Amino acid sequence: MMPNMLKLSTRYFLKHTLVLAGVLIVSSPLIDTPSPVQASPNTSDSIYNKQAKGRVPGRRRGGARRGDCPATSTQLTALVPENSVATQSLPQTYVGGSTTAEYPTIWVYVPYSLSADLTAEFILQDDTGQDIYRIASKYFSAAEVSPGIISISLPSTIAPLKIGKLYKWYFKLNCDAETPMYVQGGIERISLNANLANQLVRATPQERTNFYIKNNLWYDAVNILAKLYRTNPTDNNTKSAWINLMRSLGLEDIVVNSGASLSMDLFVPSSSFSRQRFIQHADKKFN
Numbered sequence: 001m002m003p004n005m006l007k008l009s010t011r012y013f014l015k016h017t018l019v020l021a022g023v024l025i026v027s028s029p030l031i032d033t034p035s036p037v038q039a040s041p042n043t044s045d046s047i048y049n050k051q052a053k054g055r056v057p058g059r060r061r062g063g064a065r066r067g068d069c070p071a072t073s074t075q076l077t078a079l080v081p082e083n084s085v086a087t088q089s090l091p092q093t094y095v096g097g098s099t100t101a102e103y104p105t106i107w108v109y110v111p112y113s114l115s116a117d118l119t120a121e122f123i124l125q126d127d128t129g130q131d132i133y134r135i136a137s138k139y140f141s142a143a144e145v146s147p148g149i150i151s152i153s154l155p156s157t158i159a160p161l162k163i164g165k166l167y168k169w170y171f172k173l174n175c176d177a178e179t180p181m182y183v184q185g186g187i188e189r190i191s192l193n194a195n196l197a198n199q200l201v202r203a204t205p206q207e208r209t210n211f212y213i214k215n216n217l218w219y220d221a222v223n224i225l226a227k228l229y230r231t232n233p234t235d236n237n238t239k240s241a242w243i244n245l246m247r248s249l250g251l252e253d254i255v256v257n258s259g260a261s262l263s264m265d266l267f268v269p270s271s272s273f274s275r276q277r278f279i280q281h282a283d284k285k286f287n
Contacts, residue, residue, distance in 0.1 A: 053216075055083065056168055056186030058095035069118065069175035072111040074253055076173055078183040079107040079149065079222050081249055096186030099219040102160030104187060105153040107222050108171050109254055114145040122152045123170045132167065133158050149226060161189040187219060209241070213248070221245060 062076025084091040106122075114120050120137035133154055137145060144150040152171070154161070161167060166188050173181040192200070200208055205224055212221035225245055228238045246254050 053190070054098040054166065054186050054188035055081070055094035055096040056166065056184075057092055058082075058168075058184040058186065059093065060095050060183055060185065062173065062181040062183055069112060069173060069181060074109065074111055076111060076171075076181055076183055077109040077251065077254060078171065078185055079109065079226075079246070079249065079251065079254070080185050081218050082185075094186075095184065096188075097218040098188050098190050098216065099161070100190060100192055100217060101220060101223075102189070103154040103156055103158075104161065104189070104219050105151050105223045106169060106171075106187070106219065107149055107151050107226055108183065109149050110173070111147055112173070113147055114140065117176075119174045121170075121172045121174070123172070124154065125168045125170075127166050127168075129168075151223075151226065161187070163189050163191045165189070190217075206241075213245070218249065222249075 060078050060080060060082045078095065080095055081097050082093055082095045084093050086092075110120065112118055114137040116138070120140075122133075122135050123131060124133040126132055135152070140150070144152075166186055168184065168186055170182055170184045175181055200211065203211070205228055209221050209224050209228075212218070212224070222245065225238070225242050228235075229242050232238060243255050246252070
């Protein structure tokens with residue numbers, strides 16, 4: 001009797017649907033019990049101990065208006081995690097995260113139309129401060145110069161990110177001021193074991209997103225969901241998943257509205273909003 005009950009309990013656990021970061025994780029033959037991300041021999045397997053991996057002292061918000069850039073309801077914002085670390089003086093804000101991509105994509109919310117008069121620039125540097133990649137907004141595609149979320153993908157013409165090496169990036173808005181408006185953060189590429197890499201190749205976009213969220217790979221999760229929404233902005237499940245992802249990153253003021261440029265509206269959660277209610281809200285997504 002007891003062995004049969006144990007088998008039933010185990011089967012129920014393995015098949016039970018999990019919810020993480022507001023996006024439903026449906027068990028599947030591909031990623032129902034994923035192994036931890038393989039980073040380095042000295043790194044803990046727990047994803048909760050990797051929250052600062054890939055992060056550097058930085059800023060996720062652009063701050064107050066500068067020069068000719070008018071005030072907006074939503075500031076220049078990098079769609080990446082941040083955390084505050086106590087120091088002997090003031091808390092230090094760390095921004096960034098990890099990726100599995102050789103050539104990752106970084107997403108930024110820009111509240112202005114970019115033009116010859118209001119330009120932007122993206123810069124990637126290695127851990128010595130040497131420029132690895134730099135691009136000005138005049139070379140952005142048409143989809144990346146309208147107000148809304150824009151993407152900067154590292155090109156294959158440069159060397160791929162090295163595993164375990166920390167990089168810094170900057171996105172600057174030149175508002176005809178001596179000091180530009182900017183956001184900055186870090187990024188670090190980590191490796192997956194061969195088995196997990198093969199599973200992800202065969203996984204659906206939703207399965208890959210859930211895996212990335214569970215393993216704290218926020219650059220990859222944001223990238224795949226943003227691309228899904230761009231290609232199918234009328235899909236309510238994708239839109240809801242994106243909203244929940246922004247909430248889990250602490251970007252409650254940013255919600256996808258519509259359009260290929262992923263233009264944004266303000267979202268103000270109720271004061272009684274909690275993580276548990278947030279998880280329950282997603283209980284039927286991607287099912």
